[in-house]
Amino acid sequence: MQLEDQPLAGHIPAQDRLVRQLLDAGRFTRADAAFDELLAGGSNSVDSRWVRSTVLVHRAVLAWRLGRIPLALELLTDGWTELDTQPPTGGSAAHTISMLGFMLEGIGRRGPAMDLMSLAVQIARESGDQPTLAHCQLREGISRVFRAATHPDQAAHQFAAARELSEEAQSLAKPGRVKRSALAVLARSLAGMGEVETAERVAHEALKLARDSSDIYATAMANWVLAGIKRSEGVLTEARTFASRALEGAENVHESLLMMRFSSELAEICRSLGDPVGEAAALRRAVTAAFSAVDILKEGLGQALEQRRVATQAQRMAMAAREAALRDPLTGLANRLGLERMAPVLLERTAAAGRIPWLVLLDVDWFKDVNDFAGHTAGDVVLQEVANMLRRECRAGDLLCRWAGDEFVVLLVDAAEDSREAGPLVAERIRAAVNAHDWRLVLGRLEKKPTVSIGVAAGPNDLDQLFASADIALYKAKRAGRNRVETESREPGSD
Incomplete structure (x- = not known):
């Protein structure tokens, strides 16, 4: 023929x-x-x-x-x-x-x-x-x-x-x-x-x-x-x-x-x-x-079809996660254990270079609505898309982490020496990217599309203190109406 x-x-x-x-x-x-x-x-x-x-x-x-x-x-x-x-x-x-x-x-x-x-x-x-x-x-x-x-x-x-x-x-x-x-x-x-x-x-x-x-x-x-x-x-x-x-x-x-x-x-x-x-x-x-x-x-x-696509992606990520146990299998970002193990080294390196460390803590708004009305598979896709946007908006040397559920952490350790506004600037870029993202293929006509509330903190070379300050700022962002960035700065010697 x-x-x-x-x-x-x-x-x-x-x-x-x-x-x-x-x-x-x-x-x-x-x-x-x-x-x-x-x-x-x-x-x-x-x-x-x-x-x-x-x-x-x-x-x-x-x-x-x-x-x-x-x-x-x-x-x-x-x-x-x-x-x-x-x-x-x-x-x-x-x-x-x-x-x-x-x-x-x-x-x-x-x-x-x-x-x-x-x-x-x-x-x-x-x-x-x-x-x-x-x-x-x-x-x-x-x-x-x-x-x-x-x-x-x-x-x-x-x-x-x-x-x-x-x-x-x-x-x-x-x-x-x-x-x-x-x-x-x-x-x-x-x-x-x-x-x-x-x-x-x-x-x-x-x-x-x-x-x-x-x-x-x-x-x-x-x-x-x-x-x-x-x-x-x-x-x-x-x-x-x-x-x-x-x-x-x-x-x-x-x-x-x-x-x-x-x-x-x-x-x-x-x-x-x-x-x-x-x-x-x-x-x-x-x-x-x-x-x-x-x-x-x-x-x-x-x-x-969407579930199988997500399952395929998750399976590939899981294979990588078995080789690197410090990564989250769904998003491919560092997991909580990965952050806790890698952060002290990165913070020490940042301090030695005379730079200010920033921690960006973000939470996906209306995520429960996504799971309730579009399903948990769609929720997984949302988390993966947010992770991809974090990769695009942050530098290669920054540490990206899925902390738990719909919470993500970014530890900025690659900012320029004179950049005392690096955290809020990066956080705003992330917020704007999520806000402008077209979710229709994933979620259809869901009434409340996902956005992110972000808390930012700078200051001590201690992960727990940075996290506590960023958590306070995140709470303020949520209380102020969501889809916004709030900063809680605690530079060394400010106490």
Whole structure:
């Protein structure tokens, strides 16, 4: 089987692309066998020539379509975790983020899904990789036309956005699957905006190109568009025929998102025709699609995915913690014992250099609300994100510690000799970073987003005294309304 030229070619190994093309052609027995061969060397094994996160997420998509849900979760989690360690730039990152968003869209996590797909388009555009940009635009365009069909109040906005995305995608893409599918999305957008005659012409063009190329996916999309056009014109018998063909194509390539949308459309057309038998059959197919791909997983899969990602990160941190028993396994920072053992050495070194030691004690505000309303897994993610922000805002020589629960300690020992305001300055940077952080992907629309209250103390080269002073300042910050910094300075000789 010849590999069709497509945008992913530069980012995905040939064997992975072969499995994808077998799936797109409905050849699932061969695709399943080829996928087994691909994984024979280990599901997480990726040649160094390829971007690991992109390949892993692409394999997750393949596993999903083959019905291997646990493996899909494992691969997707590993790919997502891998992406966390890389700056989101370049075509590979754009593809990875776009595929993540499209999978989340398919399981009902629509808010984060659209954010990820839009981010992917932005990254692809900045990279200058036009084939990648077209592919990312296609995924977002498909999601927007489906969302317009299920949310009439958003239809005008979604169709307009989908039109813009699909027009550019089909102009950028080389002849192939992306270009054909983008034409179908463009036709649906035009129909939704009332340009029915142009939409029908474009849809027939997309259908011909798809059939000539034996492209089942694009054929199904074009048939679905024509079903909607005929339905709007009141030609319901033709609409039913096109909708039936669209659903059959989606089932042949195991695309759950398409199966759900097309079966619902067919049921509505049959109902309008007074065809209860056809309506019942379409609804049964919708239920089958839901049970196989969506409803069983929709309630728990989004959380399970995040839990598995966090579990993977925690497991890696735990392995490091076994080698260094002074580290907290969840955040990777020093733990309480680590602080108590390392602080005296650092304080002595600071005193010998003639510098003033600072201790920053911070507590996460509203953390109980996070655990109560978003769950303890989300709480763990919040603590990890706060730890990451501490790493970004502090110097390499400073000691960072998760003291207990949602309390963190920073011992500043690397401040400049003349910096008598180092503690409050660093504390304010930390507070501002947490306050500005976007928590929506982790917590959704939680009423009280996490902030931090911070107490800062300077003075004696004694950890207990520094901690006691910082604790007093932290109490003041909490009493004063949270999300603020308070200082309790006790320089040597101030007593």
